[in-house]
Amino acid sequence: MIVSIASGKGGTGKTTIATNLAISLERDVQLMDCDVEEPNAHLFIYPEIEKSLAVSVLVPKVDLKKCNFCKKCMDICQFNAITVVKSNVLTFPLLCHSCDGCRIVCPEQAIDMTEREIGMIDMGRKDHMVFLNGRLNIGEAMAPPLIRSVKTHIRKDMPVIIDAPPGTSCPVIAAMKDTDFVLLVTEPTPFGLHDLKLAVSAIKILDIPCGLVINRSDIGDDKVRAFADQEGVPILMEIPFDRRIAESYAIGEPFVNRMPEWKSKFVQLYKDIETKVNGREKKGA
Amino acid sequence: MVKELVVISGKGGTGKTTLMAALSALSNDKIMCDADVDAADLHLIMNPAIISTHDFQGGRIAVSKKELCTECGYCRELCKWHAIRDDFTIDEIACEGCGVCAYLCPEKAIDFPLKTCGQWFESDTRFGPMIHASLGVAEENSGKLVAQVRKEAKRIAEVKGFDLIITDGPPGVGCPVIASMSGATAILIVSEPTVSGIHDMGRVLELCRHFQIPAMVCINKFDLNETMSSKIEEKAKVMNAPVVGKIPFDSDFTKAMVKGQTLFEYNQASKTSRGIEMLWQHIRERLETSRGKQNIIFKEIIK
Numbered sequence: 001m002i003v004s005i006a007s008g009k010g011g012t013g014k015t016t017i018a019t020n021l022a023i024s025l026e027r028d029v030q031l032m033d034c035d036v037e038e039p040n041a042h043l044f045i046y047p048e049i050e051k052s053l054a055v056s057v058l059v060p061k062v063d064l065k066k067c068n069f070c071k072k073c074m075d076i077c078q079f080n081a082i083t084v085v086k087s088n089v090l091t092f093p094l095l096c097h098s099c100d101g102c103r104i105v106c107p108e109q110a111i112d113m114t115e116r117e118i119g120m121i122d123m124g125r126k127d128h129m130v131f132l133n134g135r136l137n138i139g140e141a142m143a144p145p146l147i148r149s150v151k152t153h154i155r156k157d158m159p160v161i162i163d164a165p166p167g168t169s170c171p172v173i174a175a176m177k178d179t180d181f182v183l184l185v186t187e188p189t190p191f192g193l194h195d196l197k198l199a200v201s202a203i204k205i206l207d208i209p210c211g212l213v214i215n216r217s218d219i220g221d222d223k224v225r226a227f228a229d230q231e232g233v234p235i236l237m238e239i240p241f242d243r244r245i246a247e248s249y250a251i252g253e254p255f256v257n258r259m260p261e262w263k264s265k266f267v268q269l270y271k272d273i274e275t276k277v278n279g280r281e282k283k284g285a
Numbered sequence: 286m287v288k289e290l291v292v293i294s295g296k297g298g299t300g301k302t303t304l305m306a307a308l309s310a311l312s313n314d315k316i317m318c319d320a321d322v323d324a325a326d327l328h329l330i331m332n333p334a335i336i337s338t339h340d341f342q343g344g345r346i347a348v349s350k351k352e353l354c355t356e357c358g359y360c361r362e363l364c365k366w367h368a369i370r371d372d373f374t375i376d377e378i379a380c381e382g383c384g385v386c387a388y389l390c391p392e393k394a395i396d397f398p399l400k401t402c403g404q405w406f407e408s409d410t411r412f413g414p415m416i417h418a419s420l421g422v423a424e425e426n427s428g429k430l431v432a433q434v435r436k437e438a439k440r441i442a443e444v445k446g447f448d449l450i451i452t453d454g455p456p457g458v459g460c461p462v463i464a465s466m467s468g469a470t471a472i473l474i475v476s477e478p479t480v481s482g483i484h485d486m487g488r489v490l491e492l493c494r495h496f497q498i499p500a501m502v503c504i505n506k507f508d509l510n511e512t513m514s515s516k517i518e519e520k521a522k523v524m525n526a527p528v529v530g531k532i533p534f535d536s537d538f539t540k541a542m543v544k545g546q547t548l549f550e551y552n553q554a555s556k557t558s559r560g561i562e563m564l565w566q567h568i569r570e571r572l573e574t575s576r577g578k579q580n581i582i583f584k585e586i587i588k
Binding site: 008015094104105167171190220250 | 294295296297298299302323324326329344345363365378381382383384385388389420422423424425427428455456457458459460461462463478479480481484485488491492495496509510513536539542543545
């Protein structure tokens with residue numbers, strides 16, 4: 001089973017839930033940090049990184065000797081990543097989406113695709129956890145190809161927990177897509193609620209079952225609970241504000257280590273998710 | 286010359302929008318711009334009265350025309366996003382909008398219309414004009430929409446003779462963040478004293494350096510962990526970014542947010558409010574110095 005952990009709003013506790021859940025399971029589990037712009041899970045897990053792989057995308061390289069400056073490449077490119085100026089062709093690799101269109105339409109076969117590194121995948125282990133994270137190189141714009149690349153390493157023989165990026169646009173969609181369940185983490189504040197609504201609509205479009213963790217559940221107001229009720233999103237866990245949790249988070253310590261009574265709650269959370277996913281599969285069949 | 290201060294954080298939830306709203310209450314003759322189009326929250330405090338709404342067409346999308354399709358399968362071979370299903374309909378979520386299928390379909394059986402993927406708004410608030418947007422859920426092109434709202438904010442600032450834009454930026458370091466900082470006068474990074482806060486501040490500081498934009502740092506909730514706060518100060522120093530303010534943890538922020546207020550409206554007399562006034566003074570000073578230089582250049586140009 002693949003569970004992605006998402007939120008809409010940033011800073012609600014996605015990484016806290018992902019890391020504490022993975023630790024609490026105490027069995028083989030794959031923890032995958034797909035928040036490639038700002039990966040943080042490693043700051044709590046301290047994995048021993050066994051290898052790091054560079055991830056590249058393909059971008060065009062133009063052979064000016066073959067080019068007849070017909071501008072077909074420029075016409076097909078929707079991202080302004082290739083421009084013909086008099087007798088020169090400029091490419092803008094940061095804008096390129098690697099669709100391969102320019103290469104295919106070039107009548108002179110003057111375009112080759114070359115690899116350009118956009119980030120790294122770190123792979124390692126910690127206790128029972130198989131750890132992976134994606135790290136987007138600074139200055140790179142495109143997170144989704146790296147997220148998709150991290151996800152090619154998903155293992156089928158153990159539970160997979162994916163820490164997704166915040167927001168509701170392409171990077172989050174790339175992280176949540178093809179997962180069995182989305183666990184949403186929010187806080188009961190107006191910002192938390194507003195961004196939760198956006199996240200729930202995104203998940204509806206993807207047609208993935210979801211549930212909610214309310215973090216710092218005793219701050220703010222009750223509107224998040226009312227919204228969850230109204231939308232039929234089950235509240236699977238509530239974590240009250242606790243200075244010890246905040247202190248653990250600040251220094252990079254998973255709070256279940258300091259407060260082991262929470263481990264069984266996380267195990268139960270996982271079981272609840274499993275029941276929901278299995279129930280849905282049965283209903284589908 | 287219009288100055289633009291862009292507030293970012295790398296990590297989400299450090300208090301970027303809340304602080305930006307508070308800063309907005311302290312300044313006149315400015316425009317607010319919410320460039321966190323993916324999960325825009327500033328309007329929840331500013332309660333804007335929308336003056337005009339504009340569709341945002343950030344790109345195109347492939348739409349198959351069943352009646353012309355011969356199911357030759359060439360489009361499926363071409364599509365890098367696996368967006369063309371077995372029945373030759375198109376998965377809108379997976380479609381990247383590259384147009385390769387539409388361009389190369391031998392039967393011209395794929396349309397490629399412009400797609401409305403969000404809206405942007407020009408509004409009035411109790412603290413002055415505001416430009417904001419909402420990107421459709423699960424849409425692409427947030428970077429383009431960010432560029433659009435910033436362009437509009439600049440235009441209106443020029444028309445109304447305002448000298449400052451305060452922009453609420455998105456989290457992360459990728460496409461929308463890069464779009465929110467290019468050409469800015471200065472960046473304010475809101476960090477928090479946690480391992481994640483420090484790590485992510487480091488990455489956005491590198492990004493500022495990469496694009497050569499002056500950055501300054503504000504430590505929010507600094508008293509939650511003073512050891513970590515010192516580490517932030519050290520790291521900021523190493524990376525040549527001045528720490529322009531340290532704001533304490535204060536549950537008034539959440540209480541004000543629940544009421545749809547800035548901190549100053551909720552509790553003007555508090556120590557935190559004083560801290561934010563100091564922060565704003567330091568930011569202003571830094572913006573002034575850069576204005577001085579650019580004003581000279583600007584005067585040269587208008588001569």
